[in-house]
Amino acid sequence: MDDSQSAAKERRRKLERLQEKIDKLEVALESPNLSASQQTGLKKKLDKLYQEKDRLLGGTGAGRPGKEVYACSMRDYSGPKTPDGRCPKCGMTLRLQPQAKAQAGAGAKAAQPAAKGAAAQEGVYVCPMGDYSGPRTKDGRCPKCGMNLQKK
Numbered sequence: 001m002d003d004s005q006s007a008a009k010e011r012r013r014k015l016e017r018l019q020e021k022i023d024k025l026e027v028a029l030e031s032p033n034l035s036a037s038q039q040t041g042l043k044k045k046l047d048k049l050y051q052e053k054d055r056l057l058g059g060t061g062a063g064r065p066g067k068e069v070y071a072c073s074m075r076d077y078s079g080p081k082t083p084d085g086r087c088p089k090c091g092m093t094l095r096l097q098p099q100a101k102a103q104a105g106a107g108a109k110a111a112q113p114a115a116k117g118a119a120a121q122e123g124v125y126v127c128p129m130g131d132y133s134g135p136r137t138k139d140g141r142c143p144k145c146g147m148n149l150q151k152k
Helices: 003-029 036-056 098-104
Strands: none
Touching: 003 036
């Protein structure tokens, strides 16, 4: 193996380690229990990691994701989209914010509600918002607003 191949391999390893750190910080930022100062500190660390990733990628800016902001209809959460697309506090479907839609491009769509479908279970389940009353859905969430259903 020559020097250029070993340098490329080392660069790939560094990028993989950076991405692991970035992923961990992004998950930590989604925690609803963080104070404002803790969030600020994590965002600064994340920004430094993105700068390092950009440097390793040749300064193209490809290492930094778009600034899409998602929010809960109940105003419990505002920030990056969660892995399942739901509010970490109430379980409602997160929606892409209008000001972020324009920045993200015309093709950006809001998060879609969970797929409809009833898995028959005993009892009647209701939505806390009053949007649904009936058998428990497959994922246990209201098909209209996405909140967790409660047994009546």
